[in-house]
Structures are given as C-alpha cells and as structure tokens.
Amino acid sequence: HFSASGTERRLDGYLEIMIFRAVQELVSNAARHSNANTIRVHLDTSEERVTVEVEDDGQGFNVEDALEGSMGIKVIKDRVEILQGEFNIDTAIGQGTRIGFIIPLAAEGQDVFA
Numbered sequence: 001h002f003s004a005s006g007t008e009r010r011l012d013g014y015l016e017i018m019i020f021r022a023v024q025e026l027v028s029n030a031a032r033h034s035n036a037n038t039i040r041v042h043l044d045t046s047e048e049r050v051t052v053e054v055e056d057d058g059q060g061f062n063v064e065d066a067l068e069g070s071m072g073i074k075v076i077k078d079r080v081e082i083l084q085g086e087f088n089i090d091t092a093i094g095q096g097t098r099i100g101f102i103i104p105l106a107a108e109g110q111d112v113f114a
Contacts, residue, residue, distance in 0.1 A: 001038065006045040015103065018079055019043075019052060025072040026054040026099055034058025034097060046105075049085075053100040060091040076101070 010016070023041055030039045036058030044051040066073050066089070073089075080087040080101045091097035 001040045002043075003041070004043045004045075006043075007047060009045060011045075011050065011105070015050070015083075015105075018083075019050060019103070022076045022079070022101070023052060023054060025076060029070070029072060030054065030056040030058060030097065033061070036096070049105055050103045051100065052102075053098060055096065055098040057096040060093050060095045060097055062093060063089050063091060073099075 011019075023043075027039055027041065030036055034056045036056035038057050040053075040055045042051075042053045042055075067077070068074075077087045080103060083103050085101055085103040087099075087101045089097070089099050091099075
C-alpha cells in the first residue's frame with residue numbers, strides 16, 4: 001500500500017533518486033525477508049522536510065545484525081545522515097518492522113551539501 005500527503009512538489013534530482021532507491025530497497029527487503037502479508041509506504045512532503053516510512057507486518061529482525069550485515073540499510077542510513085536527516089528502525093524478532101527517515105529540505109538557494 002502506498003500513500004502520500006503534504007505539498008506536491010519536485011525535489012532536487014539527487015534527493016528524488018535517493019528517496020526512490022531507499023524506498024525500493026526497503027520494500028524489496030520486506031518482500032524478500034520479512035514474510036509479511038502487508039507492506040505500507042507513506043511519503044509526506046512539506047516545505048521543510050520529506051518524511052518516508054516503510055512498515056510491514058512481518059517477522060522482524062535484529063537491528064544490530066542488519067546494520068552490520070545489510071549494505072542496503074547501512075547505505076540508506078549513511079545517506080540520510082549525510083543530508084543531516086534522521087533515520088529510525090523500530091523492530092524486533094517476532095514483530096513487524098517500521099523504518100523511517102526524515103530529510104530536511106534546504107531553503108531556496110541554500111546548498112544541501114553545505
């Protein structure tokens with residue numbers, strides 16, 4: 001399931017691709033590894049930030065093992081942090097998983113990578 005809210009707008013090309021690839025990786029991981037019946041993706045865009053949440057009702061996982069062993073999740077976390085954003089994983093063995101990230105949007109004319 002996909003839902004979106006907030007301000008409809010185009011973002012910097014790098015951000016659009018990064019967000020797309022992050023969601024693609026998280027959905028792919030959930031489909032391959034979680035044994036979930038349902039995967040939900042929510043995207044919210046405001047003037048100040050983009051918030052993404054991918055949630056499943058699967059079997060969960062050990063966060064430390066995933067960050068050490070999964071290049072995909074580690075790369076997403078690192079890219080979000082480079083953009084001065086927040087990355088969060090809420091899961092445990094035997095419960096579903098919620099992975100979210102928030103990326104602040106630069107003010108007009110401000111360099112995102114400054």
